Each structure stands twice: as C-alpha cells, then as structure tokens.
Amino acid sequence: MDTFQDTIFKLKRYWADRGCIIQEPYDLEVGAGTMAPETFLRVLGAKPYKVAYVQPSRRPADGRYGENPNRLYKHQQLQVILKPTPEDVIEQYLGSLEAIGIDLRKHDIKFEEDNWESPTLGAWGIGWQVMLDGLEITQFTYFQQCGGMDLDLVPAEITYGLERIVAFLQNVESVYDIEWAPGFKYSEVRLADEQQFSVYNFEMADVPMLWQEFELHEREVQRLLELFRVTKEKQRFPVLPAYDHVLNCSHLFNLLDARGAISVTERVGIIARVRKLAVGVAGAWAEQQNSKEEAAA
Amino acid sequence: MAYFLLEIGAEEIPDWMIEPALEDLRIRFQAAFAAFGGSALITEATPRRLVLLAKDLNEKAPDVESVFQGPYISAGAKAAEGFARKCGIEVDRLAKMQDAKGERYVFHQLTKGQPLAAALSEKLPEIIAGIHFPKSMYWTGKGGVRFIRPIRWILALLDDQVIPFEVAGVKSGNTTRGHRILGPKHPIPVTIENYDEQVLPANFVIVHAGERKRRIEAGLGPDVHKDADLLRTLVYLTEFPTPIRGSFDPSFLELPQEILSTVMRHHQRYFSVIKEDGSLAPEFVAVTNTNADPDGLIRQGNERVLRARFNDARFFWKVDQQKKLSARLPDLEKVTFQAKLGSYKDKTERVVKLASSLAAQTGADANTVEVAALLCKCDLTTDMVKEFTDLQGVVGGLYAKAQGEDDAVATAIYDHYKPVGMDDSIPRTLEGQIVSIADKLDTLRECFKIGMAPTGSKDPFALRRAAQGVVKILFEARLELPLFPLIEDVPPLGAFIKERIQFYLREVLGFAYDEVNAVLAAPLTTIPDLADRADAIHYIRPTADFEPLAASFKRIKNILVQAGAEGPMMIRADLLTAGPERELYEATGRVLSSIQHRPYRDQLASIASLRPGVDLFFDKILVNDPDPAIRQNRLALLYSLLTEFSTIADFSEIVTS
Numbered sequence: 001m002d003t004f005q006d007t008i009f010k011l012k013r014y015w016a017d018r019g020c021i022i023q024e025p026y027d028l029e030v031g032a033g034t035m036a037p038e039t040f041l042r043v044l045g046a047k048p049y050k051v052a053y054v055q056p057s058r059r060p061a062d063g064r065y066g067e068n069p070n071r072l073y074k075h076q077q078l079q080v081i082l083k084p085t086p087e088d089v090i091e092q093y094l095g096s097l098e099a100i101g102i103d104l105r106k107h108d109i110k111f112e113e114d115n116w117e118s119p120t121l122g123a124w125g126i127g128w129q130v131m132l133d134g135l136e137i138t139q140f141t142y143f144q145q146c147g148g149m150d151l152d153l154v155p156a157e158i159t160y161g162l163e164r165i166v167a168f169l170q171n172v173e174s175v176y177d178i179e180w181a182p183g184f185k186y187s188e189v190r191l192a193d194e195q196q197f198s199v200y201n202f203e204m205a206d207v208p209m210l211w212q213e214f215e216l217h218e219r220e221v222q223r224l225l226e227l228f229r230v231t232k233e234k235q236r237f238p239v240l241p242a243y244d245h246v247l248n249c250s251h252l253f254n255l256l257d258a259r260g261a262i263s264v265t266e267r268v269g270i271i272a273r274v275r276k277l278a279v280g281v282a283g284a285w286a287e288q289q290n291s292k293e294e295a296a297a
Numbered sequence: 298m299a300y301f302l303l304e305i306g307a308e309e310i311p312d313w314m315i316e317p318a319l320e321d322l323r324i325r326f327q328a329a330f331a332a333f334g335g336s337a338l339i340t341e342a343t344p345r346r347l348v349l350l351a352k353d354l355n356e357k358a359p360d361v362e363s364v365f366q367g368p369y370i371s372a373g374a375k376a377a378e379g380f381a382r383k384c385g386i387e388v389d390r391l392a393k394m395q396d397a398k399g400e401r402y403v404f405h406q407l408t409k410g411q412p413l414a415a416a417l418s419e420k421l422p423e424i425i426a427g428i429h430f431p432k433s434m435y436w437t438g439k440g441g442v443r444f445i446r447p448i449r450w451i452l453a454l455l456d457d458q459v460i461p462f463e464v465a466g467v468k469s470g471n472t473t474r475g476h477r478i479l480g481p482k483h484p485i486p487v488t489i490e491n492y493d494e495q496v497l498p499a500n501f502v503i504v505h506a507g508e509r510k511r512r513i514e515a516g517l518g519p520d521v522h523k524d525a526d527l528l529r530t531l532v533y534l535t536e537f538p539t540p541i542r543g544s545f546d547p548s549f550l551e552l553p554q555e556i557l558s559t560v561m562r563h564h565q566r567y568f569s570v571i572k573e574d575g576s577l578a579p580e581f582v583a584v585t586n587t588n589a590d591p592d593g594l595i596r597q598g599n600e601r602v603l604r605a606r607f608n609d610a611r612f613f614w615k616v617d618q619q620k621k622l623s624a625r626l627p628d629l630e631k632v633t634f635q636a637k638l639g640s641y642k643d644k645t646e647r648v649v650k651l652a653s654s655l656a657a658q659t660g661a662d663a664n665t666v667e668v669a670a671l672l673c674k675c676d677l678t679t680d681m682v683k684e685f686t687d688l689q690g691v692v693g694g695l696y697a698k699a700q701g702e703d704d705a706v707a708t709a710i711y712d713h714y715k716p717v718g719m720d721d722s723i724p725r726t727l728e729g730q731i732v733s734i735a736d737k738l739d740t741l742r743e744c745f746k747i748g749m750a751p752t753g754s755k756d757p758f759a760l761r762r763a764a765q766g767v768v769k770i771l772f773e774a775r776l777e778l779p780l781f782p783l784i785e786d787v788p789p790l791g792a793f794i795k796e797r798i799q800f801y802l803r804e805v806l807g808f809a810y811d812e813v814n815a816v817l818a819a820p821l822t823t824i825p826d827l828a829d830r831a832d833a834i835h836y837i838r839p840t841a842d843f844e845p846l847a848a849s850f851k852r853i854k855n856i857l858v859q860a861g862a863e864g865p866m867m868i869r870a871d872l873l874t875a876g877p878e879r880e881l882y883e884a885t886g887r888v889l890s891s892i893q894h895r896p897y898r899d900q901l902a903s904i905a906s907l908r909p910g911v912d913l914f915f916d917k918i919l920v921n922d923p924d925p926a927i928r929q930n931r932l933a934l935l936y937s938l939l940t941e942f943s944t945i946a947d948f949s950e951i952v953t954s
Contacts, residue, residue: 070609113309
C-alpha cells in the first residue's frame with residue numbers, strides 16, 4: 001500500500017513524464033491551488049505552459065477542530081495545468097489514476113457537471129467533478145476567464161483532492177488515519193495545526209488587526225497598480241509582488257469571514273474589492289507579458 | 298434513397314442538457330435538409346455522443362425552376378436588352394408569353410438541386426456548431442467554436458461513404474469510440490448497419506436511451522423507491538449502466554428519513570429502498586457506468602462514501618441541537634437574503650407581520666402562524682442546511698419538533714417552501730399555507746420593488762415559481778383571501794401575478810384563453826372565486842343563448858365607446874318606450890334580483906336568458922334617436938346592462954364564432 005507521500009511522488013512523476021514542470025507549493029496562504037501564481041497568472045496570455053504542484057490550501061471556515069474525519073481547515077491539492085489542453089487530456093488524466101494504483105476496470109468512473117467560479121478572482125471555467133465509486137476525487141476545469149479576461153489558450157486544470165484519494169486507496173475512514181510516511185499517520189503530521197488554527201480562526205483571531213492588515217495590503221496593491229499605469233519601464237515592474245498582496249487580502253477576507261466579522265452588507269463589497277485587485281494585477285501581468293514579447297520580437 | 302448517420306463525439310455532456318440538445322439538432326437538421334425528403338429522423342444520445350440517423354433521403358434535391366417576368370415586347374429593344382443582361386443571356390434566348398396586356402419576355406431559370414453529399418458537407422459544420430446549449434465553452438483558443446464540451450470525434454456516413462467536413466479542427470470520419478474504460482483506446486470503424494446493434498454494444502456503449510433505461514429498471518427491484526427524475530439523470534450519466542445494491546449501518550436510521558434520502562438522492566444519486574411498512578430500509582441502489590463489480594470494490598467504495606456522508610449528517614444534527622432555533626434568530630442578520638434587500642432577519646420581520654395579518658383574515662391560529670413565521674428561516678444558520686440546502690424548511694420543521702415546539706408550528710415550518718413546483722403538494726395545514734404565502738409574497742414584493750422582475754428565461758430568484766405557488770395554494774386550499782390588495786403598492790407585480798393566474802387557469806385548470814380573459818377583465822377577487830367564475834363560463838358556454846349574448850355585449854361596448862358614454866348614468870323609466878325597450882329594462886331588473894346569492898352557473902344561465910330580449914331590442918329600437926334625451930336614456934339602459942352583468946366576467950372578451 002502506498003503512503004500519502006508515495007501517491008504524491010507517483011502523481012508528480014506521472015505529470016513530469018508528460019512534460020510538466022514540477023513546481024513546489026506557493027509560499028503564501030491560498031484557498032486553492034488555482035490562486036497560486038503558477039495557475040492564476042500563467043493561464044493568461046498566449047504562451048503554452050505545463051505545470052504540476054502540490055498546494056496546501058487553507059479554508060478557515062472549513063476547520064472542524066480536527067474532530068470531523070473528512071473536513072479540514074487545510075488540505076493538500078495536487079494541481080495540474082495543461083495549457084493549451086491536449087486533445088487526449090481525459091485519457092491522460094485517467095492514466096494518472098492507473099498510475100497511482102487504481103484499476104479502472106474494477107471501479108466506476110463518472111464525469112458529473114460541475115462548473116467552477118471564483119468571484120474574488122474574476123475567474124470561471126466549465127468542467128466536472130470526477131466521481132470514483134461515488135467519491136469526488138478530482139475537479140476538472142476548462143478555464144474560460146481569469147482576472148476578468150477571456151483566455152487566449154484554454155488550459156485544463158486538474159485538481160486532485162489528495163486526502164480523499166489516499167483515504168480511498170488506503171481504505172481508511174478518517175483522513176487522520178492516513179499513513180503519510182511509513183510509521184507516521186496524517187494525524188501526527190497535521191492534527192495539531194487543525195486544532196490550533198480552528199481555535200484561532202473561529203475564536204481568537206484579532207478582528208481589528210485583520211481589518212488593518214487587509215487594508216494595508218489593499219492599499220499596497222492599489223499603489224503598485226497606479227505606479228504600473230504611469231511607468232514606462234513595465235518589464236521590470238513588480239507585478240508579482242503586487243499579486244502576493246492580493247493573495248494576502250484574499251486570505252484575510254477568508255479569516256474575517258470564518259471569524260464571523262463580515263456582515264451581510266459588507267460581504268459583497270469586500271469580494272468586489274478583492275476582485276478589483278485581482279483583475280487589476282491580472283491585467284498588468286498580461287500587459288507586461290505582451291510588452292516582453294514585443295521587446296523580444 | 299440514402300441513409301445518413303451522424304455521431305458527434307464529445308467529452309461528457311451534462312445529463313440535463315442532452316435531450317434539449319438532441320431536439321435542437323433534429324430541428325436544425327430537418328430545416329436544413331427538408332428538400333431531400335426522408336422517411337424518419339432518429340436521434341439518440343449518451344453523455345459522450347449525440348447521434349442522428351436520417352432514413353430514405355433523396356440523393357439530390359429537386360431542381361427548382363423560377364420564372365422571371367420581363368418587359369412587354371412593345372416596350373422596345375432597350376428594355377428587352379436590359380432584362381436579358383440582368384438574366385445573363387442574350388435577348389434571342391429569352392422566352393415569350395402572352396398575357397392580358399400583350400406579349401412579354403420571360404426568363405426561366407433552372408436551379409439544379411444540390412446533391413445530398415455536397416449539401417451535408419457544406420451545412421453540417423454550421424448545424425453542429427449552432428446547437429444551442431444553456432452554457433457553452435470554447436477550447437481551441439479565443440474566438441473558437443463553442444460547444445457544451447470539447448468535440449473529440451465526428452462520425453458522418455452517407456450509406457458507406459464518409460461525408461467530409463471539419464468542426465473545431467476535428468475531421469469527420471467513419472469511426473466511433475467505445476466505452477471510456479471498457480472499450481479499446483483506439484477509434485473503431487463502423488458502418489450504418491453495424492453501428493448501434495453490434496459495434497457499440499460490443500464495446501460497452503448502449504446508444505439507445507430507452508435501452509439504458511430498461512437496463513437500469515431491470516436491476517432496481519420492486520422495493521426501490523420510484524424516482525423518474527433520478528432515473529433519467531442516470532440514463533444520461535452512463536453509457537453502460539449497471540445497478541448495484543449496497544447497504545448501510547441500520548443505526549443511521551435514527552436520523553430523519555428526509556435527511557437520509559436527500560443524502561442518497563441529491564448527493565450520491567442513489568435510489569432508496571423501502572421496507573414493506575413504507576419506512577426506509579438500510580440499503581441503496583447505485584447505478585454504475587460499467588459492466589460489473591466482480592470484486593465488490595464499487596459497492597464497498599460507495600458504502601464507504603455514504604457512511605462518511607451519514608456520519609456528517611449525524612454530526613450536524615448533534616451540533617445543531619446545541620442551539621435552539623429561537624436562539625438562532627439574531628444570527629439571521631448575517632445571512633444575506635439579497636444584497637440590496639438585506640438579511641434574513643429583515644425578511645423574517647416582514648414575513649411575521651404579513652403572515653399575522655393574513656392569519657387574521659383567514660381564521661388561521663394566530664399564535665401558530667406567528668411562531669412559525671418567526672422561526673421558519675432559522676434553519677438557514679444550521680450546519681445541516683448549510684450542507685443540504687435543498688432541505689431548507691424541512692430541517693427547520695424537524696428541529697422545531699425535536700426541540701419541543703408545538704406540532705402545528707413544526708408542520709408549518711416544515712411545509713413552508715411548498716409547493717416547490719407545479720407537481721408538488723401545498724402545505725398540509727392552514728397555518729403552513731399562510732406562512733408559505735407570506736414568505737413568497739414577501740420575496741415577490743421586495744424583488745419587484747427594486748426592479749428585479751424576471752426577464753425572458755432569466756428568473757434567478759424563481760419569482761415565477763413563487764407566484765405560481767401562491768396561486769396554487771390559494772386555489773387548492775380555497776382561501777378566500779383577496780390577493781391584489783396585498784400587492785397594490787407594487788404596481789408591476791399586479792400584472793405579473795395576473796399572468797400567473799392566467800397561466801394557472803389555462804394550463805392547470807384547462808379553461809380556454811378567452812374564458813380566462815373574460816374573467817380577469819372583471820373584478821379581480823380571490824383565486825377560488827376567479828376559478829369558479831371561469832368554471833361557470835365554461836359550463837354555460839355551449840348553451841344556445843350564451844355566445845350570441847356575448848356578441849351582443851361586444852356590440853353594446855362598441856356603441857358605448859363610440860357614443861363616448863361613461864358612467865354612472867341614470868335610466869329614466871318615464872322615457873322608456875313600451876315594447877322591446879321597456880321589456881328589456883324590466884327583464885334586466887328581474888334577472889338582477891333573481892341572481893342574488895345564486896351560484897355562478899345559475900347566474901350565468903339567468904343572464905343568458907336575456908338574449909331574446911336583447912336581440913329584439915337591437916332589432917326594433919334605434920339607439921341613436923333624434924331626441925337627445927331618449928338617446929341618452931337608451932345608452933343608459935345599455936350601460937346598466939353591461940355593468941350590472943359584467944361582474945362575473947367581461948363577456949365581450951369571449952371570442953364568438
């Protein structure tokens with residue numbers, strides 16, 4: 001039986017063999033692998049790209065103090081971006097399941113409609129949740145728009161829910177019983193942060209401080225975007241750091257939301273504020289990429 | 298005569314879009330190739346293929362001859378040359394014909410009918426790319442073809458010949474594909490003869506939806522809860538359906554049945570199994586998209602997922618009981634009803650007020666209605682509803698009961714989303730009906746106030762359904778509750794509700810459109826009253842006197858409009874002439890006093906009996922008398938006839954033959 005890490009190794013190997021760059025997780029808090037710049041920014045523009053990475057994804061509101069066997073504040077996604085989408089993308093995906101030891105002829109696979117949308121990123125796509133014997137194991141999305149822009153090349157995004165898949169492979173009832181490495185259970189590696197972050201996110205996070213942080217990051221993005229607009233020297237301009245601040249805003253919003261600090265009237269407004277930042281940065285990034293191509297031409 | 302087979306191979310199409318897409322394909326094909334005849338057009342589909350088979354097509358469209366008439370020969374050579382130039386031939390090749398005015402040039406143009414193969418090649422790309430889907434995507438790059446999911450292959454055979462064309466970079470050919478897992482990885486060549494009955498089944502694809510349905514039904518068993526919608530979903534989620542049966546720990550049966558079946562149906566697409574006593578058995582049937590489960594792995598997997606889901610539900614139930622519904626009221630402030638309309642707390646306050654006033658008008662128990670209205674949205678803050686949103690209301694009802702609220706309150710909360718569709722039943726109790734009406738009316742009122750009326754097919758807040766639900770409750774429960782005074786401060790809503798009443802009377806109760814219009818042009822009272830009036834018209838309509846009388850009413854209306862006569866008008870008895878005029882006046886009075894408090898059918902029968910008198914009046918009496926006083930008096934008589942008898946219906950709306 002493969003451990004949690006074995007399965008990750010195999011998936012990474014599988015996609016590396018199909019031309020993907022194997023990236024490491026992005027080193028900021030994100031709610032999903034989609035938000036990492038390797039997806040959010042790389043899907044923009046006309047340059048082909050293939051990448052796979054594990055992304056620890058934090059969703060403060062999903063925390064359950066480590067008491068629910070299936071729900072986690074932070075779960076691990078394995079994210080694959082294939083831009084543009086190869087024609088045999090689904091066959092490649094099914095091959096990846098075989099690669100981690102699922103004999104598809106002995107199981108039931110269904111592709112059920114599930115379209116993805118992220119209002120905070122101005123992004124949406126069309127796709128499926130992939131069901132294996134009734135268990136959702138993957139989100140498969142054809143990106144259509146990102147940062148409010150139609151995409152030049154349509155990428156396929158394949159997001160594996162690693163805990164679910166491995167719990168299935170190891171036939172355990174609780175994610176905490178997953179064997180992460182020989183002799184080490186998931187609970188030994190991760191239970192403490194599930195507990196502590198649930199306590200912090202739901203009960204102790206300092207709301208005024210979070211708001212202050214949110215506003216500081218927002219102002220920094222706004223400042224940078226304004227400078228980008230007027231600068232002639234676009235190529236060296238720090239668009240990527242601006243995006244980091246957007247990610248901070250997004251995570252702080254999730255924290256405030258979990259903390260119950262966002263009222264009805266505020267909520268829609270805050271989402272719009274984050275989207276404005278994300279769309280602004282995406283636009284700047286696209287412009288920067290274009291100016292680079294022109295310079296190269 | 299030729300057969301044409303088209304298979305559009307796509308990645309998995311959402312189940313609910315397949316039938317409409319097939320119908321659209323059929324219509325487009327029919328329109329484009331009508332000239333080629335054909336004896337049958339058959340469509341079939343699986344999630345991965347839309348299939349069309351046209352039988353007995355002519356191999357060539359008929360030649361079409363068009364005749365263009367040119368100038369008369371007498372118009373001279375110049376005119377003739379001009380016409381010939383336009384037709385692209387020499388003057389001496391133009392034909393001539395004789396008509397009443399003389400001899401003229403004519404041009405017979407013969408358009409050769411297009412060969413079928415060429416027409417198919419030319420038109421199919423556009424037909425395929427034009428199939429309408431509620432939500433489509435592009436995949437070949439910005440500006441590329443849009444379809445529901447990427448097209449991966451196209452099979453296009455005219456008898457044994459490939460019709461060549463290309464859509465989104467995919468070239469048509471003579472191959473299909475088998476089942477994703479059970480079929481081979483490579484394309485499979487087919488012919489029209491062996492396509493659906495040999496090649497596809499041999500590669501684990503059942504292309505006929507009806508056959509997949511039978512295959513599922515055969516595996517369900519008599520103890521499985523019938524569910525036509527779920528069955529249809531599964532028919533279009535699978536290419537080779539095989540039902541399997543699994544079980545779950547009977548201890549989960551302590552959870553309410555509603556929750557268990559929702560988890561099974563909506564989240565896992567399982568059929569539930571019913572015991573002989575009607576209660577839920579600890580079993581389920583899942584429909585797989587494969588041929589067998591030899592090692593029981595699929596069953597075990599599904600059981601494991603269901604166990605986790607049920608454990609979640611049990612966990613939610615326990616956690617939710619720690620805070621009573623009434624203690625959740627303040628939390629509703631944090632639940633958005635609609636961005637511009639504030640929170641569910643605001644909504645609750647409005648609904649309580651409205652429901653209480655409706656209770657007072659209908660004799661519903663005031664306390665039950667008030668408590669139910671107050672608590673009905675509180676389940677929105679529970680973990681159970683956050684997880685199983687379709688159980689809104691139901692969970693509230695179950696929790697209210699578990700927490701010791703009055704049974705009547707629990708039932709009213711449980712039912713207050715009902716009816717969720719035209720086929721659903723209305724709330725069981727008067728109190729539930731009142732809360733449901735108040736909730737829906739509030740949504741309608743508030744949305745219309747901020748201009749969010751549904752447009753076309755866009756109705757994000759399901760306002761049509763809400764209005765239809767209100768009408769259905771009022772009719773089926775026979776609540777004599779005047780609806781229009783409740784919405785008179787929101788003018789556009791009046792017209793909207795009227796449309797829904799019209800729809801209900803016509804489509805659900807089956808009255809003719811003019812009968813419905815006649816009733817709705819008369820005073821808008823209560824829904825049961827409107828329905829009774831429509832029923833009376835429908836009943837009396839076939840009788841001999843009714844339609845002629847209706848025609849006379851139309852005439853009266855026109856006369857009054859033309860004369861500019863507006864009420865109120867007094868009839869002076871002393872100015873009435875003896876004979877038909879006075880007789881009509883007296884008959885009117887007699888009928889009026891006789892129909893008081895009579896059922897509508899009787900009233901209409903009496904009114905219809907006025908017909909001979911009215912006919913005679915028009916026959917013998919000139920309304921437009923030279924004496925203005927007499928003329929005015931006759932108009933007043935007609936006016937009174939029209940208004941007195943138009944309270945049931947405006948007869949002039951009746952379309953008479």
